[in-house]
Amino acid sequence: MSQLTHLQRLEAESIHILREVAAEAEKPVMLYSVGKDSAVMLHLAKKAFYPSPPPFPLMHVDTTWKFQEMYKLREKAAKDAGMELLVYQNPEAKEKAINPFDHGSLHTDMWKTEGLKQALDTYGFDTAFGGARRDEEKSRAKERVFSFRNANHRWDPKNQRPELWNLYNSRKSGSESIRVFPISNWTELDIWQYIHLENIEIVPLYLSKKRPTVMRDGMLLMVDDERFPLKEGETPEMRSIRFRTLGCYPLTGAVESEATTLPEVIQEMLLTTTSERQGRAIDHDQAASMEKKKQEGYF
């Protein structure tokens, strides 16, 4: 062993970041979305603190509209890691029965953006790990590893601290909070390769299988439960599909695929020509929409 491979370097860097937060933050939490990036982040946390369990809870800001298989893995993953699992659902969104079919972008605003703010404030977490990567989207390329939010959880791109070497400044005033992104420097390929190498458990939806689907507005949607309102003329059709990214099932487009193993998924990814986020309805709203959402407090 004379030189570390790129994955070994990425792993060591992420572990360093996780430990810095554990040592310096007052009340950290790991935001867990049950997706593949969360899976890698959780795996890295287990490594960082082994043989201790990670010294912070996992928190899922739930919209009640995730895929059923995600809920199943969520419980198991937390249990396997020996971590407390907190699930937060915005009570107002729940009361008003906010859903992606009737409420459009309000669904994301209330369940996710508002829900996250409420969750952090409710529990008093001062530092939250997130699984965002810099290669995901243009506005993320400039995101710091330690990203500061004011008392209203807003992100000010002009007022972020310079990050030198591996010296992270985690000091903050009482009302501020920090989002920390331990896998900032990983690419989509790195994530898949690491899942493959380390045999990390992921939601089976990432692998192809025959599933009930409908085609709507150019997106291939999975009919995951009985809450899916079928329009006139729509009948669920069994198609061999998988997902490149997982969110709320009515907002997440599937791709038709025959890839039933991880190497096949990676193979398809490398030979394909559409980027990962295209499957998400949320980004198509307007130019630079992700940046706007971030300023408002979306992860």
Added chain:
Amino acid sequence: MNDPIYQTDDLIAEDINAYLDQHQHKSMLRFITCGSVDDGKSTLIGRLLYDSKMIFEDQLASLESDSKKVGTQGQEIDFALLVDGLAAEREQGITIDVAYRFFATEKRKYIVADTPGHEQYTRNMVTGASTADLAVILIDARKGILTQTRRHSYLAHLIGIKNIVLAVNKMDLIDYDQGGFDQIVADYRKFADKLGIKDFTAIPLSGLKGDNITSHSENMPWYNGASLIDHLDTITLTDDKPKSEDFRMPVQWVNRPNLDFRGFSGQITGGSIKSGETVRILPSGKTSIVDKIVTMDGDLDEAISGQSVTITLKDEIDCSRGDVIVSADNPPEVADQFEATIVWMAEDAMLPGRAYAMKIGTQMVSASVQQPKYQINVNSHEHIAAKTLELNTIGVCELSTDKQIIFEAYADNPSMGGFILIDRITNATVAAGMLHFALRRSQNVHWQAIDITREGHAALKNQKPRTLWFTGLSGSGKSTIANLVEKKLHALGKHTYLLDGDNVRHGLNKDLGFTDKDRIENIRRIAEVAKLMTDAGLIVLTAFISPFRAERHMARHLLQEGEFIEIHVNTPLEVAEERDVKGLYKKARSGELKNFTGIDSPYEEPENAEITVDTTNMSAEEAAEHIVTHLIEL
């Protein structure tokens, strides 16, 4: 041009497992690109991403439409738009921060730090360069070496980047002329020699046309060297390792799941370690033997620089975050006074003497920086006299820390000699620094252990020592009230001493004036004297304006928890000015007296004073009584 060049699509299609195996064994190279908007830097990076297939069809579609809308290349693809990030800068047409980009070839994975070329340059480039193994310095072939080329090269060299690529771009615009290229290389060599850059690789290219980017350009048959990608793929990063091969691991976190396991977690920043080897724990200096190198994948026989591990020792030794585990036979130095290069990164200029928080590795201490020995002009590299460091300036300064730190010269091991300074009030990262060496005076002054402790002094006086720190505007009544409080405490049989602002300036501090810098030094000395007297068991009363929060904070931290009692003598400016007992406000208003607190120098009110007295509704006597009553309760 549409063919993906770096990724072996055939291999991916035919044998994905072979491809994955190849990808898994790739090494990583981090580099920084330096140049201004006009040098075609964004275009070059855009092309690297494009050619490595890091752009997908949907991104390409939006790139094509954007190119037509706001691009500068007519109907052609404007690669620069690809690396353009935030909405604000899209409108301005400039990039304003460090952005990180990713691409991979068959041999390596790359992380590119992309920094813009405008006035925030120094701060951004130093940030991007701090994690880079290599720098690509772009030059516009039509313009040759410019002031900014010198600046980029100087900063790359300052941060210790040993691998430099001189990318002479826009060769298409000088008709691929060899003479033009050779002249630029000769000019640069002269300059590089002077700066101490030992070696560099010059490549003639065109980011726009794709010449010498991924393969040898037919437009420049006279060039025999490697294309940019070939060079990056094959360069051995000889000098990127620390000179010191000795084992170093700053302890980040103590891993203690149960009573039977006690591990020290950290990332190795130098050398390697095997189980069974002897290590030393600094600063205690105790030695022990490595029992196990623990990871979730099983115990390791050996771990090397760059790895994050957990180490257990054979002996029960005190070791916590901020300590450094090192090889027993060649430990780094420990000191508290240094010379360092400092890059100032905040809008507020450096205040010589002010205590900043300093993070070096996992050590967090308090550090004060002296007036710069000199500032460095980043364009001409001349040394200039300077009283302070402003945003984006670089200087060489002496600094002292409140306790000893474990360090090595930055040039020998960047992770043991690079540090950041943090403002204690705003919590902003205000500077980056690189330690040169420890000052001799600190090595020779040892702390003398004394048998009679501070507890002993206090016990004999039968009192709890304290420093009562009165702060408030001139004329607020600090001295009057402090004097009354001392009389009352004296009457209660307490041993006290009053340090008064005016009186101290007649003696101990008579060499100091009223500039911000002198005010900071004034308070530093008072705080140190108050600390000694508190150690001696006294109840010390200090009555100084002490206008800055940071210095009062510093004084508080010199003392033990609970010993520092901040008393805010709260008098509104109008009231103090109305009183004007010494006639000073009048002088300040007329301009006769400069830097007067409240008039042309700020007073930062305490945020959490232990005691506040409002002199507009309390007499001095009542205020003193209030304070004494409060003290008895504390």
